[in-house]
Amino acid sequence: MSTDADESAGDDGFTPDDEAAEIAELRARIDELEEELADVTVETDDDQKSMVIVATKGTLDMAYPPLILASTAAAFGWDVTVFHTFWGLDILHEERSKDLKLSSVGNPNMPVPNAIASIPGMDRVTTKMMRKKIADNETASIDELLDTCFAMDVEMQACQMTIELMDYDEDDFYDDVTVGVGAATALEAMAEADIQLLV
């Protein structure tokens, strides 16, 4: 017995109706994939870089790297967040940031041996020496770098748990500082960021 459908059926036994259905299905799948691809392309087109720095140290020397990197990254137009925790909070502390000290012990590159460096008052001496060097070299002050970071919309965060641990008050920090944030906030930002640094 021979019908039109049988005659035009391919070797695989498909009828034109089957083929048409399959083609329609494939077309729909292609459209679907193209839509998905467009979404992915939109996502990767966003070349806005971002950086998160976790600042944990509050000595005069260790306050510099996060502030220098943050302000420079902001100059590149990146989104920058600096999450300050433990002694890093002192960088954002209005009073304490103006009086960051250099430790004279524990650094073998210091010009004074540790035995002498551990004499009370030596930190004040080495801090004074460092501040003079910074001024002589016309290196930006911590104040200047902080102002720059705030002016360039760097997101400065102060970890809530350590604010309480260190007996600080939320009002002790500069106005533009974000308080009430914790490790989860930092991690969430770090997961999205292109660069993550712990200082």
Place this chain on the structure above:
Amino acid sequence: MPITDTIIKAQYSIVQCRHNMSLETDVTETLDVKGASCPMPVVKSKQAVDDLAAGDLLEVVATDSGSMSDIDGWASGTDGVSLVEQEERDEGGETVYVHYVQVEE
């Protein structure tokens, strides 16, 4: 043929000179960051560029030798700006580093 060389060199210097002169006359704004060290030349350049319009040319005058690499790196890594030229000049015994940064259209 040394005489031809001399002529070529002289012509080249004139071209160079004209090129630099035209750059200088095209400058929209000059930013003086003499004395400032890293990261301020870059940071201040960015702040200056933000106040300029497309097509404007910013001249950055620095004494920080690191600015040669830093301004170059910043300009190539930042959207909307391009480095046109950099040069080292002697200003009364002091070396200054001059950068020409163009705000892109």
